[in-house]
Amino acid sequence: MHMSLSTLYAIGLGTLTMAAAMTLWERRFHAGRSQALTFWAGGFASLVVGCALLILRDTLPRLVGFGFANLFIIGGYVLLLAGSLPFAGLRLPRFLVGFLLALAPVWLVIGPTLPDATWHALSGLLVALCCLALALVFAKFRPAAAVRTDRLVVTVFGLHGLVYLLRVPVIPLLAWQGREAALDLAALITMFEGVLFSMAAPMALLSLAREENRVELQHASETDFLTGLDNRRAFFAKAEAMVQAPAQLVLFDLDHFKSINDRHGHETGDEVLRIFARVAKERFGADDLVARVGGEEFAALLPGAGPDDAISALNAIAWRLRREARAGTRLTQDVTFSAGLASLPAGASLTAGLNMADRLLYQAKTKGRNRIEREAASSSFAPADTETSAA
Incomplete structure (x- = not known):
């Protein structure tokens, strides 16, 4: 044609x-x-x-x-x-x-x-x-x-x-x-x-x-609009794949955060959250997962790290948080956090790890806050495939 x-x-x-x-x-x-x-x-x-x-x-x-x-x-x-x-x-x-x-x-x-x-x-x-x-x-x-x-x-x-x-x-x-x-x-x-x-x-x-x-x-x-960190949804989606290797799982909770909001206003509280998020993100490695999973609650998954590595990082974050929160806000008191640290073996159940870290976080709060509670890996961390087969 x-x-x-x-x-x-x-x-x-x-x-x-x-x-x-x-x-x-x-x-x-x-x-x-x-x-x-x-x-x-x-x-x-x-x-x-x-x-x-x-x-x-x-x-x-x-x-x-x-x-x-x-x-x-x-x-x-x-x-x-x-x-x-x-x-x-x-x-x-x-x-x-x-x-x-x-x-x-x-x-x-x-x-x-x-x-x-x-x-x-x-x-x-x-x-x-x-x-x-x-x-x-x-x-x-x-x-x-x-x-x-x-x-x-x-x-x-x-x-x-x-x-x-x-x-x-x-x-x-x-x-x-x-x-x-x-x-x-x-x-x-x-x-x-x-x-x-x-x-x-x-x-x-x-x-x-x-x-x-x-x-x-x-x-x-998948991003928390206030801090720029991954949100709860992204954390669970990414963490499921990351727990196939040994890792340290941390749950944080900022101490007395409600009183900061009540006494100094939500604008100051938001700035404290942003400061903590920035400090934590900068201190942890590029391969680590850091997320805001609740109001003042954060989570971090550190693949390949040992408990001592995690505690060293948490202490550094605590020190920088106190210093930068005072410099960046009108607060006169120190901003601190409590943390629960759980060691996960390869293939551990993320749900079981979060439950353990949450229990340890609760212990840190009941013992006076501004502290880290840890527990070594134990048999309570059942591999995901074992849990599935048992179900």
Whole structure:
């Protein structure tokens, strides 16, 4: 089946129109990326206008049919690039924006006077540079570990940029050789690839925004909003896998925390919680799990650590907490905590370990608070598979 260039332009026009509409609609659901999505929607809309002018180019003055058409198309790619830069913590430099704005009228004046092959080569070079720069942005972009769609964006825009980069020497060469049939074939191939790009580009960009949003929501659901530590849900989810190796399990409770809230206000109490969370997170290792599991109750799981290591860390935390709580709040009394420390052998039941640490924490409170109660590993820690089989 023969497909004309005009038909491909019409298909591209339709897919780009849908891309602009979908991106603008998606903007409502991504507050953190609304600017990027606005630029992307504007970029696709600009490509729509450019394609429409190219379809009508034979009925329009050359300045409009070719000049403005190329300007809108190149502007569309620039907007797509501008919307992508924030993902890498960048933005379009002002001098480059000024240069492009100054170049636009020059392009409109000089462009229509150039031979078609030269015009196509120059505009293709600008498109290639925009696409390859966008691919480079996402190649350097370091998203959350769970985000993988950035690779798709790199592939889509990288291939599109390479196609247009290949056009730069090929089109003038074919024109110089007078190979009209080859030029027509090159135009069809380029436009066919353009139609594929008009479908793949919005899918890749919107998938990236959605996946990033999903990862952020998942992270928020597993993070305590006040302290930035893992919350109770995340602690249990992660700890189940970590207890397959020997570990130390600690439950903390800040002493007399209610009186701090009652006497000094919840703002001071919140600051005490943040200070404790920061001190504990900094003192424990990168492989340790620290979470806020209740109002003033925290938990820590230290894989591979021994009881003495855990006690040394807890003493250091207690000392820093007293010092930094006085420096960071209006409190005149020391902020202390009680802790229960349970040693877990490999494969121990997390529930049994938490029960033991909770009993030890209760003992620390009844013995006057501001202390650590510990108990060595014992037979009461039944491996998880043994418990399951016994049940």
